[in-house]
Amino acid sequence: MTRGLDSDAGLRRRAVIWLAGGLLASVVVVTVVFAFGESKAMLETLARISPGVVLGCLGLSLVNYGTRALRWHLYTRGLALGVSLPRDMLYYVAGFSMTVTPGKIGEALRLWFLRRGHGHSYERTLALVAADRIADATALVLIALIGIALLQASVAAIAPMAVFTLLAVFLAVRPRYLAILVGWGYGLVRRWPRLFGRLRIAVKQLARLGSPWRLMAALVLSLVGWFAEVMQVWWVVHALGGAIDVWGAAVAFAVSMVLGSATMLPGGLGGTEIGMVALLTQRGVSFEIAVTSTALVRVTTLWFSVALGMSCLPLAMRRVTRDGMTRGATA
Numbered sequence: 635m636t637r638g639l640d641s642d643a644g645l646r647r648r649a650v651i652w653l654a655g656g657l658l659a660s661v662v663v664v665t666v667v668f669a670f671g672e673s674k675a676m677l678e679t680l681a682r683i684s685p686g687v688v689l690g691c692l693g694l695s696l697v698n699y700g701t702r703a704l705r706w707h708l709y710t711r712g713l714a715l716g717v718s719l720p721r722d723m724l725y726y727v728a729g730f731s732m733t734v735t736p737g738k739i740g741e742a743l744r745l746w747f748l749r750r751g752h753g754h755s756y757e758r759t760l761a762l763v764a765a766d767r768i769a770d771a772t773a774l775v776l777i778a779l780i781g782i783a784l785l786q787a788s789v790a791a792i793a794p795m796a797v798f799t800l801l802a803v804f805l806a807v808r809p810r811y812l813a814i815l816v817g818w819g820y821g822l823v824r825r826w827p828r829l830f831g832r833l834r835i836a837v838k839q840l841a842r843l844g845s846p847w848r849l850m851a852a853l854v855l856s857l858v859g860w861f862a863e864v865m866q867v868w869w870v871v872h873a874l875g876g877a878i879d880v881w882g883a884a885v886a887f888a889v890s891m892v893l894g895s896a897t898m899l900p901g902g903l904g905g906t907e908i909g910m911v912a913l914l915t916q917r918g919v920s921f922e923i924a925v926t927s928t929a930l931v932r933v934t935t936l937w938f939s940v941a942l943g944m945s946c947l948p949l950a951m952r953r954v955t956r957d958g959m960t961r962g963a964t965a
Contacts, residue, residue: 683930687873691934694862694869699727699939701859705769705852706744709762712843715754721953728950730943733936734903751954761839765852771799771892773856777864778888781881794896803849810841863887866931871914876923878914886913887931907932 703726710717717725725747732740742763748754775796781787805815817834843849861884868883878886890909894902907928914924 697862698859701855705855728946730939731947751957760836769856774888775799781885870927876919882917
């Protein structure tokens with residue numbers, strides 16, 4: 635039991651370290667942006683933000699988190715893990731505490747919850763992370779492509795990610811090809827048989843999530859969630875006195891999110907902010923409004939999710955520790 639508690643404390647320490655590092659990186663990004671702009675004009679623009687706009691943005695973010703948590707529950711049901719909806723939502727939101735890890739790999743903490751509290755091996759649950767990533771990327775790429783098509787803009791920035799996402803979706807729908815790739819990989823290296831064996835198990839689990847109806851339901855939930863955050867960008871720009879249409883906001887948000895994810899930096903810090911400012915100004919939004927809008931959107935999306943995750947993390951860890959002890963006592 636002491637070992638389990640030490641592990642819990644270690645997870646909390648790592649979450650705090652990544653949170654501090656991410657906040658520091660955000661301060662650096664904001665400082666650099668302000669250094670290139672007119673600080674006085676930006677502060678005047680910032681003063682136009684009303685509490686109602688901030689609360690509205692937080693509400694739209696909750697729509698995003700809620701739909702994605704429902705999608706996670708859809709996936710855990712597909713794997714027959716036997717986890718209730720409230721518990722799945724708790725695990726999913728607590729996972730946001732690790733959003734500012736490189737490539738958001740720390741969000742795999744959700745798998746630890748399933749292992750500690752419910753006894754499910756990582757081999758059985760690894761497919762959840764893959765399906766979650768694919769669903770998010772697919773929704774963002776689709777939103778970006780629709781916006782680009784309607785605005786008749788260049789698709790160059792999103793093309794590599796679009797190709798990668800389409801390939802990932804294809805492999806999710808036809809996991810037997812992914813199993814072949816795993817087999818080829820082992821044939822090439824002839825090492826780590828246990829690792830490749832676990833990958834084969836994970837691929838089999840992914841196949842259980844690849845039914846057309848489940849993929850379509852997951853995509854709908856993803857689109858609803860991410861478009862709620864698109865509406866944040868549109869609303870904030872207009873609240874600050876700027877002008878942009880919904881699809882212009884969609885392209886600015888979705889493309890910058892994809893570019894930020896591609897950097898693999900914690901939370902996409904730097905790449906996402908710079909991309910969003912550049913795309914907003916390209917659509918005719920003033921630099922001051924673009925910077926202020928980007929800052930507010932990032933606070934009410936990225937940092938709000940981290941704050942929610944950190945607030946839910948202790949409860950999630952207590953629940954899975956208690957359940958793990960109960961399960962061990964009755965085994």
